[in-house]
Amino acid sequence: MKVAFVGKGGSGKSTIAGTFARVLARRGEAVLALDSDPLPGLPYALGLPVDDRPIPDDAVVAGPEGGPRWVLSPGLDPATIIERYAVLGPDDVRYLQFGNTSGHISTIQRAQFAWSETVKGVDTDRWNLVGDLPGGTRQAMLGWGSYADCAILVAEPTSKSLHSARRLLRLSDADWGPTTVLIVANKVRHADDAERISSRLERPVTIVVPMSAEIMAGDRLGVAPLDVDPDGSFVESVRALVDHVAGLYHHVEEAP
Amino acid sequence: MKIAVVGKGGAGKTTTSAVLARSLARQGREVVALDCDTNPNLGISLGVGDLETERLVSLREQLDDGDVEHAADWDEILDRFGTDGPDGVRLGVITRIENPDPG
Amino acid sequence: MLSSGEFGTSIVVADLEAGIGTLSRLGDSQVDLTLVVVEPTPRSLDVGRRAIDLARENKQGRVIVVVNKVVDVETDLALVREKLGDAELVVVPDDDAVLDADRAGTALLDHAPDCPAARALVELVDLVFDSAA
The missing domain is CATH 3.40.50.300 (P-loop containing nucleotide triphosphate hydrolases)
Structure with missing residues (x-):
């Protein structure tokens, strides 16, 4: 599967994406977690003690005269980049970071070039892609999530979150946009929250994730949901989301 | 006096901006609140409502798409891409503030 | 700009x-x-x-x-x-009042002007402007 999580900053995208990746990996699938947030949050949700792990500079060299600005270094291709530079995390999820804004600008651009080349050329028969886009609409607008054929929009039952979600839904209609968009209602506290999200977005809500005090406490401690409350309602909801998405892909494979 | 409010999405940046802007206005000061987020929703927290916030954003999108001629100065920007909010705060949606000449 | x-x-x-x-x-x-x-x-x-x-x-x-x-x-x-x-x-x-205001799509100062979070933010104004004066 190739999914990307989008939504307003703070909606819980990374927390759900990281848990999704690990739940899928525990089912024996090879999972590549793709973090294109320049202020990465996915490591916390994966339970991975790393912050700044961009693909190193020397993975990229200047392109030939008259050609592209950069190319991957000789001997490197997407498979070897994943092998060498994607960080191995809990449940054997591999984590590939887009580059962190703390670095020097040209270093970041090189790391981001290598990241994009890897994502473009990754063997999707082998790897399931689980991506986490930064909050807001800038990257989504520029097509950064275009590796995914399924976008998962995480929305909270607040006017601001739904306002952002509506903008993202408009963007998902672009040519490069995903074929499927699923809505996840997160931090739900009231009985009518999911219905409210659904009517405001004019789409059904696929999965409802209740507000969880345990997950919020874990967030403050920097502990991943699967490590802080593995059998709680949050993880259960993410399992249901994995089931749902796996069902979509299974259905596609069986189609003539 | 110019104040920038920053932070990770969801931290409370927009609520902070809105309370600050309206509290200053209640003290009798003239306040301009600028929404510089690519995902503008300061209007909601200021209290101008969902619909008005969405109207301002689509005006701004037309400008970014080149459908509307660029405004000449701040007053004009605020008149055309802004609205008067509660307590007299003037709100402007300025998605690309770091770029002096968008487009 | x-x-x-x-x-x-x-x-x-x-x-x-x-x-x-x-x-x-x-x-x-x-x-x-x-x-x-x-x-x-x-x-x-x-x-x-x-x-x-x-x-x-x-x-x-x-x-x-x-x-x-x-x-x-x-x-x-x-x-x-x-x-x-x-x-x-x-x-x-x-402060849950902030969540409730967000949910309702209203300003915190209209929804719950005296809630602890609103009071703390209003005090921030005094901090900034008293010491600036």
């Missing part, structure tokens, strides 16, 4: 892009005060740390950290201090 604008005597409150994108692209000395809003979580404080460094580096005036959603002052501020060092802090308590 902020500095080139003629705002006269108005006070400008600029709600920047989430993350540090806008802040990193602003020129030097564009504002007199930078409010860095954080939650007491490692992730939010990572972003806060970068924002503080950038604001200081580019001389964006006084820097005040607004620590939002504080549940337990002692524990939460210990984490903030560990990540942010000696930055000037203002504490805003965790």
Whole structure:
């Protein structure tokens, strides 16, 4: 599967994406977690003690005269980049970071070039892609999530979150946009929250994730949901989301 | 006096901006609140409502798409891409503030 | 663009892009005060740390950290201090009224003007303007 999580900053995208990746990996699938947030949050949700792990500079060299600005270094291709530079995390999820804004600008651009080349050329028969886009609409607008054929929009039952979600839904209609968009209602506290999200977005809500005090406490401690409350309602909801998405892909494979 | 409010999405940046802007206005000061987020929703927290916030954003999108001629100065920007909010705060949606000449 | 604008005597409150994108692209000395809003979580404080460094580096005036959603002052501020060092802090308590206002799509000052979070933010105004005067 190739999914990307989008939504307003703070909606819980990374927390759900990281848990999704690990739940899928525990089912024996090879999972590549793709973090294109320049202020990465996915490591916390994966339970991975790393912050700044961009693909190193020397993975990229200047392109030939008259050609592209950069190319991957000789001997490197997407498979070897994943092998060498994607960080191995809990449940054997591999984590590939887009580059962190703390670095020097040209270093970041090189790391981001290598990241994009890897994502473009990754063997999707082998790897399931689980991506986490930064909050807001800038990257989504520029097509950064275009590796995914399924976008998962995480929305909270607040006017601001739904306002952002509506903008993202408009963007998902672009040519490069995903074929499927699923809505996840997160931090739900009231009985009518999911219905409210659904009517405001004019789409059904696929999965409802209740507000969880345990997950919020874990967030403050920097502990991943699967490590802080593995059998709680949050993880259960993410399992249901994995089931749902796996069902979509299974259905596609069986189609003539 | 110019104040920038920053932070990770969801931290409370927009609520902070809105309370600050309206509290200053209640003290009798003239306040301009600028929404510089690519995902503008300061209007909601200021209290101008969902619909008005969405109207301002689509005006701004037309400008970014080149459908509307660029405004000449701040007053004009605020008149055309802004609205008067509660307590007299003037709100402007300025998605690309770091770029002096968008487009 | 902020500095080139003629705002006269108005006070400008600029709600920047989430993350540090806008802040990193602003020129030097564009504002007199930078409010860095954080939650007491490692992730939010990572972003806060970068924002503080950038604001200081580019001389964006006084820097005040607004620590939002504080549940337990002692524990939460210990984490903030560990990540942010000696930055000037203002504490805003965790308050369901903020969630309720967001849910209703209304301003906090209209929804619950006397709730603890609103009071703390109103006090922030006094802190900024009393000491600036």
